[in-house]
Amino acid sequence: MLKKQYLPKEKIISILNEYNIGVIKKIEPLATSGNISYIVLTDTDEYFLRISPDGIRWRSRGEIEAELELISFLSEKGIPVINAELQKNKETVIELDNKFGYLRKYNRGEEILSPDTKHLKKFGRILGKYHKAIEGYRTKNHRKHTWDLEETKKNFKQNKEIILKSSFSKKEEFIEKFEKEIFPLNFPKNLPLGTIHEDLGKRHVIWRKDSIIGIIDFDRCYFGKIILDLGQALRGWCFIDDWSNWSNKNFKAILEEYQKEKKLNGLEKEYLIDAVKFAVLERGLSFCLRFILVTQDPEDGDYAMNSVSENGFLNIIEKNRDKIEQIIKAA
Incomplete structure (x- = not known):
């Protein structure tokens, strides 16, 4: 039910060049239930890139902005979430060929599928x-x-x-x-x-x-x-x-x-x-x-x-x- 989706590498690089995140070392596609997602490793940190695809999982710029609003609000309330990274132009929402998304730090942890x-x-x-x-x-x-x-x-x-x-x-x-x-x-x-x-x-x-x-x-x-x-x-x-x-x-x-x-x-x-x-x-x-x-x-x-x-x-x-x-x- 999870699958990997891809963007052309040059387009991913063009997106990442809009951020001050250091030297890119590795870009790895991540299997998800619908979004186009990548883990990005740089010489300074790990990041998670998410772009909404065409079709039923497409989200508008405003919807992505609303999502980031909520995340910022929850962060202020002490809920463990990760805010989006700012681009060089101070924007948080990525736009690529009428697809929208954002970049954030990658949460290196684990899912617990059999919780006690x-x-x-x-x-x-x-x-x-x-x-x-x-x-x-x-x-x-x-x-x-x-x-x-x-x-x-x-x-x-x-x-x-x-x-x-x-x-x-x-x-x-x-x-x-x-x-x-x-x-x-x-x-x-x-x-x-x-x-x-x-x-x-x-x-x-x-x-x-x-x-x-x-x-x-x-x-x-x-x-x-x-x-x-x-x-x-x-x-x-x-x-x-x-x-x-x-x-x-x-x-x-x-x-x-x-x-x-x-x-x-x-x-x-x-x-x-x-x-x-x-x-x-x-x-x-x-x-x-x-x-x-x-x-x-x-x-x-x-x-x-x-x-x-x-x-x-x-x-x-x-x-x-x-x-x-x-x-x-x-x-």
Whole structure:
């Protein structure tokens, strides 16, 4: 599901020459889920170059500026993030052939894909701190791309025919089950809002010696309901055993520590399970369209189908509903 994308070397060099970063020693492409990314080694430091590609992952200059606004705001609030480097002309946003991006220091650390309780608690605490900081915060620049419930319903309606005409092997079953689950969902307008990350899975939290040193990849950030960000994070951290089981232990550890930084109100508690279910559905649709329009990778298609299949992710959540509700009530 991760792949490397490339720019001509001379164009990369032209971008890097706009910075005071020393002598370039090595430029290495980095596999990602969509952006054009490189690790750049110079005689002074390591850097991460990210450019939004054409197609569904394209972002405007304003959207990149909004992303960098959020990162700067979080840095001021003590959240471990890395600000973009300034170019010689004092700009932060890179423009190349109507593609936009930025350069930052590279966070040399590790992802922890099998976290223990200690890691889960630390993640829950930093997530609560993040959500407390961004409640009510909105960037001055606008993020056109959003992944909230209404946009997901709209996205599904617009792409339904594309799915039906595609080579996705179980397209009729996917559409039937997706429609059945997504359209009854609703979230009250008075749930707390903020500029959320939207993709705080394990790959986007960087560790060193059991400490979180970086939250990365704000490519999907937007102003929306904070509970949806929590639901998306719990989806990523509580499904275990290669997505075949749900861990109430993980859920409890994260939620208890989260509450020490930001207390969920009664309405947020009421809609938290729906937020996790929505996270599953949104990613299911995203992977379905990614399979059809971009990758043709069977793993993407399988993930999409497992999101809604009879014994898939939603079913696993429902089997654990009673215990999840007990944990939420006690938190």
